[in-house]
Amino acid sequence: MKKTIALLPGDGVGPEVMKGAVQVLKAIEKRFGHEFNMNEMPVGGSGIDTSGTSLPDETLQMCKNSDAVLLGAVGGPRWDGHSERPEKGLLKLRSELGVYANFRPVKSNAAFQDMSPLKKEIVKDTDLLIVRELTGGIYFGEKTRVDERAEDSLVYHKYEIERTVRIAFEEARKRKKKLTSVDKANVLESSRLWRETVVELSAEYSDVETEHLLVDHAAMKLIQDPSHFDVIVTENMFGDILSDEASVLLGSIGVLPSASLREDDFGLFEPVHGSAPDIAGKDLANPAGMIMSAAMMLKYSFHMNQESEAVEKALQEAFNAGYRTGDMRTGKFQHVSCSQLIDQVVYRIEEDAVSASLLELYV
Numbered sequence: 293m294k295k296t297i298a299l300l301p302g303d304g305v306g307p308e309v310m311k312g313a314v315q316v317l318k319a320i321e322k323r324f325g326h327e328f329n330m331n332e333m334p335v336g337g338s339g340i341d342t343s344g345t346s347l348p349d350e351t352l353q354m355c356k357n358s359d360a361v362l363l364g365a366v367g368g369p370r371w372d373g374h375s376e377r378p379e380k381g382l383l384k385l386r387s388e389l390g391v392y393a394n395f396r397p398v399k400s401n402a403a404f405q406d407m408s409p410l411k412k413e414i415v416k417d418t419d420l421l422i423v424r425e426l427t428g429g430i431y432f433g434e435k436t437r438v439d440e441r442a443e444d445s446l447v448y449h450k451y452e453i454e455r456t457v458r459i460a461f462e463e464a465r466k467r468k469k470k471l472t473s474v475d476k477a478n479v480l481e482s483s484r485l486w487r488e489t490v491v492e493l494s495a496e497y498s499d500v501e502t503e504h505l506l507v508d509h510a511a512m513k514l515i516q517d518p519s520h521f522d523v524i525v526t527e528n529m530f531g532d533i534l535s536d537e538a539s540v541l542l543g544s545i546g547v548l549p550s551a552s553l554r555e556d557d558f559g560l561f562e563p564v565h566g567s568a569p570d571i572a573g574k575d576l577a578n579p580a581g582m583i584m585s586a587a588m589m590l591k592y593s594f595h596m597n598q599e600s601e602a603v604e605k606a607l608q609e610a611f612n613a614g615y616r617t618g619d620m621r622t623g624k625f626q627h628v629s630c631s632q633l634i635d636q637v638v639y640r641i642e643e644d645a646v647s648a649s650l651l652e653l654y655v
């Protein structure tokens with residue numbers, strides 16, 4: 293199959309982890325006979341440096357003309373005094389592409405069991421999906437600053453809530469049939485509209501158990517009893533914060549991927565973490581979140597399930613063989629660099645292809 297992919301490495305560790313996605317995709321191309329046409333473009337701080345804007349027109353056009361977009365991360369202290377922030381480019385990109393439903397899966401497995409600072413018996417059965425509304429809410433509301441007064445508006449239209457919640461119900465249907473809607477309906481009017489909309493839609497999904505949690509309660513419950521959750525659906529800022537918190541269940545934000553989707557097969561795929569300026573340029577970053585985001589692209593945008601599973605399997609096998617970056621807090625294994633872990637994943641994708649062809653010779 294032929295596909296065009298826009299690559300937006302961005303800033304900080306973005307380009308380092310993006311190398312992982314590219315090398316893995318090249319291995320998948322070779323093994324499964326696909327053709328991925330990958331084109332790299334600047335965004336965020338790198339867009340400001342090259343074109344004076346965080347989302348250059350050529351970058352946006354390239355993304356619109358592609359079948360999917362892979363993004364590393366944007367931002368960093370280098371652009372702190374600049375009139376335009378790198379993060380603005382990412383927000384505009386999400387909005388322009390209309391990718392309103394952001395999937396952030398958080399699933400534990402043997403490789404992650406000893407990494408979390410939380411007790412193993414609490415985190416070991418974690419398998420949840422955060423569906424975060426991505427193109428509305430306070431990140432997109434009007435902002436004003438007059439003298440010593442600053443204002444950010446939190447606006448939601450019913451249709452924005454409805455389309456995201458519907459997707460979350462559909463995902464819950466494919467999983468354990470439980471949906472937790474997270475809001476702050478005891479305080480915020482937008483949350484009351486959110487809750488009313490979820491209640492209305494729940495009538496169409498009577499096979500899915502629906503519950504409502506206030507965001508402060510949800511933040512507590514997430515680390516107290518993560519197995520309580522199946523699908524969590526929430527607005528933009530709550531989803532952003534809860535997903536960083538949920539990364540603690542696995543032990544590192546470096547391993548969390550995400551997919552931002554709309555109605556058609558198009559998607560924007562990026563790790564949950566940011567540009568990690570504290571470790572950037574040192575080959576220390578964990579490329580797993582980026583590599584798993586590429587696996588999500590194969591599955592959600594290209595419907596290449598076997599290929600997506602091959603990536604996931606190779607990554608888990610590399611972890612299980614002891615190849616772990618420094619963020620994977622465990623005393624048992626020696627730490628490897630970002631590029632060493634990438635090499636190990638690529639090697640396993642290629643190795644599997646060799647074993648598969650040898651097996652064919654025998655049968």
Ligand SMILES: NC(=O)C1=CN([C@@H]2O[C@H](COP(=O)(O)OP(=O)(O)OC[C@H]3O[C@@H](n4cnc5c(N)ncnc54)[C@H](O)[C@@H]3O)[C@@H](O)[C@H]2O)C=CC1
Nearest residue numbers: 365366367368545546565566567568569570571577578619
């Ligand atoms: N999607 C994006 O592009 C995002 C961008 N940002 C931006 O990134 C910059 C830094 O933000 P922070 O709050 O520090 O969040 P961050 O997610 O970049 O880093 C938080 C902590 O996690 C660690 N970390 C992050 N990714 C890692 C990886 N792959 N492997 C190992 N450790 C990793 C970092 O070293 C740091 O200690 C800011 O400019 C922020 O706006 C933040 C979040 C998302």
Ligand SMILES: CC(C)CC(=O)C(=O)O
Nearest residue numbers: 367379382383532564566
């Ligand atoms: C605009 C981004 C920096 C927001 C964020 O932290 C995220 O999407 O995870």
Ligand SMILES: [Mg+2]
Nearest residue numbers: 532533536564
């Ligand atoms: Mg975030």
